[in-house]
Amino acid sequence: MSKLIIDDLDLKDKKVLMRVDFNVPIKDGVVGDDNRIVAALPSIEYVIDHGGKAILFSHLGRIKSEDDKPGLSLRPVAEKLSKLLGKPVTFVPVNEGPQLEEAIDNMQDGQVLLAENTRYQDVINGEQVKRESGNDPKLGEYWASLGDVFVNDAFGTAHRSHASNVGIATAMEKEGKPVAAGFLLEKEIQFLGNAVDNPKHPFVAILGGAKVSDKIGVIDHLLDKADKIIIGGGMTYTFYAAKGIGIGNSLVEKDKIDVAKEILKKGGDKIVLPVDSVCADQFSNDAKTQVVDGSIPDGMMALDIGPKSIQLFEDVLKDAKTVVWNGPMGVFEMPKFAEGTLAIGRYLGTLKDATTIVGGGDSTAAVKELGVADKLTHISTGGGASLEYLEGKTLPGIACVSNKD
Ligand SMILES: Nc1ncnc2c1ncn2[C@@H]1O[C@H](COP(=O)(O)OP(=O)(O)O)[C@@H](O)[C@H]1O
Numbered sequence: 001m002s003k004l005i006i007d008d009l010d011l012k013d014k015k016v017l018m019r020v021d022f023n024v025p026i027k028d029g030v031v032g033d034d035n036r037i038v039a040a041l042p043s044i045e046y047v048i049d050h051g052g053k054a055i056l057f058s059h060l061g062r063i064k065s066e067d068d069k070p071g072l073s074l075r076p077v078a079e080k081l082s083k084l085l086g087k088p089v090t091f092v093p094v095n096e097g098p099q100l101e102e103a104i105d106n107m108q109d110g111q112v113l114l115a116e117n118t119r120y121q122d123v124i125n126g127e128q129v130k131r132e133s134g135n136d137p138k139l140g141e142y143w144a145s146l147g148d149v150f151v152n153d154a155f156g157t158a159h160r161s162h163a164s165n166v167g168i169a170t171a172m173e174k175e176g177k178p179v180a181a182g183f184l185l186e187k188e189i190q191f192l193g194n195a196v197d198n199p200k201h202p203f204v205a206i207l208g209g210a211k212v213s214d215k216i217g218v219i220d221h222l223l224d225k226a227d228k229i230i231i232g233g234g235m236t237y238t239f240y241a242a243k244g245i246g247i248g249n250s251l252v253e254k255d256k257i258d259v260a261k262e263i264l265k266k267g268g269d270k271i272v273l274p275v276d277s278v279c280a281d282q283f284s285n286d287a288k289t290q291v292v293d294g295s296i297p298d299g300m301m302a303l304d305i306g307p308k309s310i311q312l313f314e315d316v317l318k319d320a321k322t323v324v325w326n327g328p329m330g331v332f333e334m335p336k337f338a339e340g341t342l343a344i345g346r347y348l349g350t351l352k353d354a355t356t357i358v359g360g361g362d363s364t365a366a367v368k369e370l371g372v373a374d375k376l377t378h379i380s381t382g383g384g385a386s387l388e389y390l391e392g393k394t395l396p397g398i399a400c401v402s403n404k405d
């Protein structure tokens with residue numbers, strides 16, 4: 001691509017602002033799957049090795065109230081990053097103001113600093129102001145003022161136009177400072193571009209997970225490219241509702257039921273839905289469970305696909321030559337509801353002569369846990385981002401990188 005890449009820049013003595021995607025699972029203050037942190041290491045190490053100061057920004061989860069903040073601090077990520085780099089990482093528990101500015105002033109070349117979760121800026125004094133996710137230009141300008149160059153390496157967030165990617169980039173360019181892509185962003189674009197320019201058919205997409213309203217729109221576009229679209233996980237029950245099938249207390253996005261109806265009408269038998277579900281009486285690994293065909297009983301919620309659905313999906317995948325998967329088939333974080341996700345991951349690992357691409361923070365964690373990751377063609381750090389890229393959209397986080405020359 002004709003975009004500026006980190007290794008085009010002279011980083012010696014420079015304050016290098018870098019947006020990474022460290023939106024990783026954290027449980028009881030400890031990082032679970034660290035794939036996204038590992039994937040960002042080449043760019044961070046490049047800055048260190050070339051005498052720059054690496055000043056890192058990332059979001060973690062979604063902040064809707066002050067109560068969300070303590071559990072979504074990046075402090076555990078700084079500890080993990082420090083272990084992976086084998087050197088100290090300065091964690092600054094704010095991302096604006098004198099404490100951050102002094103910490104940056106005190107940095108030596110080759111040092112690494114991580115600022116607190118950029119989405120803390122979405123709620124200020126208890127009010128939802130969305131300074132980060134609404135791309136408040138003042139915030140982007142402030143962050144840009146802290147550095148000499150900006151590197152965007154957050155592929156997983158490239159479909160967002162937020163202050164910490166597009167906002168900083170826009171402000172840097174206004175000041176004549178360079179904006180480059182990191183190695184991860186470069187690698188993801190190269191790989192996904194090659195995979196979908198001319199996908200081999202049958203091309204099967206699998207969509208699950210919990211971000212229904214974010215991702216349901218992608219299905220409409222994928223209908224033009226894919227031969228089959230398998231729906232699973234939390235995405236299922238908005239489609240069940242569209243078909244008039246009972247959903248009990250399962251995850252549903254009511255304002256997307258009409259979209260689901262349109263997709264079902266347009267897609268016809270291209271759309272493959274689960275035929276059975278593992279239902280639970282509560283959202284817990286201690287729940288009482290029951291496998292049911294079709295309709296979810298009142299008072300229960302569907303947290304995984306059932307064995308008949310696994311069989312059905314494997315039949316659809318059997319002859320596939322290209323498979324793109326985003327979004328787990330169930331709440332795989334709880335062992336009771338992991339089997340659907342694990343079975344599909346395992347099956348993809350057995351497909352011969354097929355290009356298999358799995359994307360997303362959570363889906364990737366699942367295939368890593370299963371140990372099939374090395375049998376798949378490509379593991380992408382982006383879920384929503386890879387889907388929108390495959391759809392052919394221009395991702396704001398890529399568009400904001402300076403062109404070469
Ligand atoms: N049936 C379901 N009900 C509720 N949540 C679900 C269900 N199936 C999957 N999930 C949740 O979806 C989440 C991942 O969704 P998402 O972020 O869209 O995927 P990815 O990170 O792979 O892009 C997981 O935390 C998982 O627990």
Ligand SMILES: O=C(OP(=O)(O)O)[C@H](O)COP(=O)(O)O
Pocket residue numbers: 021023061062156157160211359360361362381382383384385
């Ligand atoms: O985890 C992410 O996306 P994914 O769940 O689609 O893989 C990205 O970090 C984006 O997070 P967001 O969907 O809260 O903006």
Ligand SMILES: [Mg+2]
Pocket residue numbers: 360361362363383
């Ligand atoms: Mg996710």
